[in-house]
Amino acid sequence: MARGVCEHSLRATESPLSxxxxxxxxxxxxxxVGGGEPAPETVEPKAGLPRLRLENVTIAFKGRRRPAVxxxxxxxxxxxxxxxxxxxxxxxxTLLNVFAGFRAPxxxxxxxxxxxxxxxxxxxGIVFQKHSLxxxxxxIDNVAFxxxxxxxxxxxxxxxxLLEMVGLADVADAWPSSLSGGMQQRVGIARALATRxxxxxxxxxxxxxxxxxxxxxxxxxxxxxxxxRPTVVFVTHDIEEAIFLADRVVVMETLPxxxxxxIPISFERPRAPDVTDTxxxxxxxxxITELIRAEARKVFR
Amino acid sequence: MKGPGNWPERASAAASTLLLGAIxxxxxxxxxxxxxxxxxxxxxxPPPVEVFWTYGELIADGTLIKDVRASxxxxxxxxxxxxxxxxxxxLLLAYSRIxxxxxxxxxxxxxxxxxxxxxxxxxLWMGLGDPPSFFITAIAAFFPIFLNSFAGGTSLExxxxxxxxxxxxxxxxxxxxxxxxxxxxxxATGLRIGLGQAWMAVVTAxxxxxxxxxxxxxxxxxLNLETARVLVGMTVIGLLGAVMIGxxxxxxxxxxVPWHYPR
Numbered sequence: 001m002a003r004g005v006c007e008h009s010l011r012a013t014e015s016p017l018s019x020x021x022x023x024x025x026x027x028x029x030x031x032x033v034g035g036g037e038p039a040p041e042t043v044e045p046k047a048g049l050p051r052l053r054l055e056n057v058t059i060a061f062k063g064r065r066r067p068a069v070x071x072x073x074x075x076x077x078x079x080x081x082x083x084x085x086x087x088x089x090x091x092x093x094t095l096l097n098v099f100a101g102f103r104a105p106x107x108x109x110x111x112x113x114x115x116x117x118x119x120x121x122x123x124x125g126i127v128f129q130k131h132s133l134x135x136x137x138x139x140i141d142n143v144a145f146x147x148x149x150x151x152x153x154x155x156x157x158x159x160x161x162l163l164e165m166v167g168l169a170d171v172a173d174a175w176p177s178s179l180s181g182g183m184q185q186r187v188g189i190a191r192a193l194a195t196r197x198x199x200x201x202x203x204x205x206x207x208x209x210x211x212x213x214x215x216x217x218x219x220x221x222x223x224x225x226x227x228x229r230p231t232v233v234f235v236t237h238d239i240e241e242a243i244f245l246a247d248r249v250v251v252m253e254t255l256p257x258x259x260x261x262x263i264p265i266s267f268e269r270p271r272a273p274d275v276t277d278t279x280x281x282x283x284x285x286x287x288i289t290e291l292i293r294a295e296a297r298k299v300f301r
Numbered sequence: 302m303k304g305p306g307n308w309p310e311r312a313s314a315a316a317s318t319l320l321l322g323a324i325x326x327x328x329x330x331x332x333x334x335x336x337x338x339x340x341x342x343x344x345x346x347p348p349p350v351e352v353f354w355t356y357g358e359l360i361a362d363g364t365l366i367k368d369v370r371a372s373x374x375x376x377x378x379x380x381x382x383x384x385x386x387x388x389x390x391x392l393l394l395a396y397s398r399i400x401x402x403x404x405x406x407x408x409x410x411x412x413x414x415x416x417x418x419x420x421x422x423x424x425l426w427m428g429l430g431d432p433p434s435f436f437i438t439a440i441a442a443f444f445p446i447f448l449n450s451f452a453g454g455t456s457l458e459x460x461x462x463x464x465x466x467x468x469x470x471x472x473x474x475x476x477x478x479x480x481x482x483x484x485x486x487x488x489a490t491g492l493r494i495g496l497g498q499a500w501m502a503v504v505t506a507x508x509x510x511x512x513x514x515x516x517x518x519x520x521x522x523x524l525n526l527e528t529a530r531v532l533v534g535m536t537v538i539g540l541l542g543a544v545m546i547g548x549x550x551x552x553x554x555x556x557x558v559p560w561h562y563p564r
Contacts, residue, residue: 102463120466132460136482136560145478146468175560195468 049114050075051199051231052099057108059094059257067106068094070256078198081225081232083246085239085288087296091257092235096203099233100126112199122150125192125230127202132188133176139163139187140172146195155194162190165224182213189221193228200230206241218244219273226270239288244276251288253295260291347529352536355529364518369537371514372503375431376545379438380499386439387447387495388488392480395454408447416441416502420509434506434514441502442495449494453487454480486561489553493546500542 054074060067069091076082084092097103098110101120110117112124125146133142140159147155163169166186176184185205192200205221206214218241225232236242242249246265253260265284267275275281330349337348347355359365394401416437423433457480465479507516515534522530554562 100463100467102466120463122467122469124467126464126467128460128464131458132464134461134464134479134482136485136558145465145470149465149469149471149474149478177560191464191468 049078050111051078051080051113052076052117052233053111053114054095054098054105055109055111057095057098057105057110059091059098059103060106067256069098069105070258071108072257072259074250074259076231076233078231079229081234081245081247083242083249084233084235084252085237085242085249085292086252086257086260087237087254087292089257090252090254090295092237092252093203094257095252096201096233096235099199100124100201122146122195123197124199124201125195125197127185127188127192127200127205129204130181130184130208133184133191135176138173138175139168139179142176142187143191143194145191150195152195158194159190162194163187165227166190166220180213181209182217185209185217186220189224193224193230198231200232202232202234204235204237207236207238214241215273221245222269222271239285239292240276243281243284243288244271244273249288251291251295253298255298260295263288344526344528347532351529352532355533359530359533365533365537368513368515368518368534369541371511372507372516372538373541375434375438375503375506375511375514376496376499378431378435379440379503380442380496382435382439383442383495383499384446384492387443387491388450391447391450392454392476392484395451395457395484396476396480408444412444412448417505420506423506424510429510429512431511433510434503437506437510438499438502441505442499445494445498446488446491449491450484450488453484453491456487457483486558489549489557493549493553496546496549497542500538500545504538 052075054072057069057072058067059069072095074082084095086092094103098105099117101110101117101124104118112121133139134145137145140156140163143159143162144155147158152158160169160172163172166189168183168186168190171179171183176187179187188205206217209217222245234242234245243265249263249265251260251263252258263284267278267281333346334348334350337343337346340346343351356365390404394404419437419440420433423436427433427436461479461483462475465475470478503514504516504519507514508520511517515538519531519534522528522534
């Protein structure tokens with residue numbers, strides 16, 4: 001199934017072509033406005049330009065001696081699936097909040113389509129770890145929230161289509177509290193995708209689920225990603241999950257949070273669950289496990 | 302589709318709750334009767350039967366209906382005034398740090414003043430009758446509604462705000478589509494407590510500042526040593542208050558926060 005790992009496992013933190021900043025193509029604030037039928041190919045990768053880019057980003061919290069994240073530069077190409085992997089406390093979620101525009105970096109810059117990214121935007125959909133659905137809205141109203149706020153035509157139609165995609169059309173009128181954790185996360189994904197964002201940021205979205213559900217959710221996420229091809233930044237501390245999902249695993253180190261290494265994952269897509277049993281996968285897992293163990297030991301001392 | 306048990310089970314549970322309540326009430330009436338027989342004075346404590354006949358008398362001559370209507374109007378007026386001021390103010394304060402800093406110290410200073418202490422000012426400003434009673438009931442209902450709504454507004458989940466912002470919600474939309482509904486369960490609690498407080502305060506107000514209403518009935522009957530009438534006034538207040546607060550609870554479950562009570 002899987003081809004062997006052929007690429008060099010080390011990559012510069014800056015991806016090629018990111019130097020072409022300045023007068024790049026300015027994308028409109030919203031990719032699509034209106035249109036009852038959201039077209040699946042709304043995310044057209046712009047040749048070569050990174051979709052998201054962090055430039056020497058440092059994030060310090062008040063009252064703490066060391067910055068949570070120090071001097072991180074990272075480029076994510078359009079349509080790329082990147083996993084941010086690291087032990088707790090490495091600042092990966094903090095970094096995701098910077099990508100989302102919820103937090104401004106203490107130093108450094110964030111670019112979305114090579115434009116300064118200065119606050120939450122409907123171009124970045126977010127999926128949280130848990131409890132982020134609005135409990136006062138039914139499932140379908142949760143998903144239709146974004147399209148309504150942005151003035152899309154037929155928000156309920158859009159919401160219904162997305163619920164169908166995640167297999168939850170039959171609970172459209174239920175309250176979120178009556179759904180299982182896995183179902184709630186699927187609604188969360190549908191809600192984040194309802195505004196057709198070119199970027200999908202996911203903060204340990206399956207971290208609170210039991211193993212069985214988690215595996216199914218990973219497959220489902222890949223099939224959704226295959227259909228819509230958004231740029232994904234996926235935060236996790238699960239090594240296998242990162243390798244299974246991503247095109248590139250960014251391993252982070254702690255104290256301060258920094259990028260330890262970027263590891264390209266070149267298994268063929270679509271990926272079947274049994275890819276995790278191939279020697280190449282096991283080799284990748286071993287490599288990353290060692291890296292993280294060394295990191296953990298460093299902190300332990 | 303969840304919920305404890307199927308229909309017959311739930312019906313029998315409701316029936317046994319009702320039965321227990323009825324037994325408790327019957328026991329209470331028996332003790333009351335026994336006590337009044339032992340005391341042997343209709344002025345100190347008339348038996349329930351006499352209170353029952355006095356009900357008939359007061360309904361027949363129309364005074365009870367008149368007083369009930371006067372009190373209900375006051376309770377509702379004060380309650381509505383309080384709710385329409387307290388809820389928006391509380392949410393605004395929860396939203397704006399500057400407003401909060403300006404107003405919260407004042408709230409802390411005014412809140413301990415009991416409604417009854419406002420009566421002299423109310424009478425000076427508004428004379429006797431309805432307006433001072435509206436004022437007193439409104440003061441009484443205001444603080445529970447305000448404080449609960451404020452707590453609801455400030456207990457907003459960061460995830461909900463962030464999710465809404467990343468889905469394109471602007472500040473006004475955040476206030477109306479996120480902050481208000483997420484505060485609604487606490488607002489509903491505040492409304493229920495506020496309504497109870499309004500009932501207590503209306504009697505206070507009518508004891509002093511009005512010439513009608515259940516409080517006035519109690520006051521005037523006390524002066525005439527008609528204790529059965531005092532008890533009619535007291536029990537009507539208990540009954541009406543319980544019915545109204547119960548009705549508000551039903552409205553809360555059906556219409557205000559239905560997601561808290563999924564069927």
